[in-house]
Amino acid sequence: MGQLTVDSSTTLQARIKADPAFAEALLREATDMFLNGEAEASRLLLRDVVNATVGFEQIATATNRPSKSVHRMLSARGNPTMESLSAVFSAIRKVLNVSFETHTVHQA
Numbered sequence: 001m002g003q004l005t006v007d008s009s010t011t012l013q014a015r016i017k018a019d020p021a022f023a024e025a026l027l028r029e030a031t032d033m034f035l036n037g038e039a040e041a042s043r044l045l046l047r048d049v050v051n052a053t054v055g056f057e058q059i060a061t062a063t064n065r066p067s068k069s070v071h072r073m074l075s076a077r078g079n080p081t082m083e084s085l086s087a088v089f090s091a092i093r094k095v096l097n098v099s100f101e102t103h104t105v106h107q108a
Helices: 008-018 020-035 039-052 055-063 067-073 082-096
Strands: none
Touching: 008 020, 008 039, 020 039, 020 082, 039 055, 039 082, 055 067, 055 082, 067 082
């Protein structure tokens, strides 16, 4: 008998859909990654959250951008402007009904 495997992306999408707290935690992580200079990882995680919650069409409508543009900006090779990325974060934040609060931490 062959080994059963499930694509990790499918598992992640299912968990995000089933667990709003998990979706919120991933959004927070995407935000932290972005603020700490990990833009590509942030975009990819944000893409998973968008895909599993509201979808690209609703984000495109909310940000007044074409759906293909939103797909591109949240891809590994995406290069969104700060304004575009901010609009995506804002739209998904509203859908998940969360707000952001930033704290600085001094490193030793």
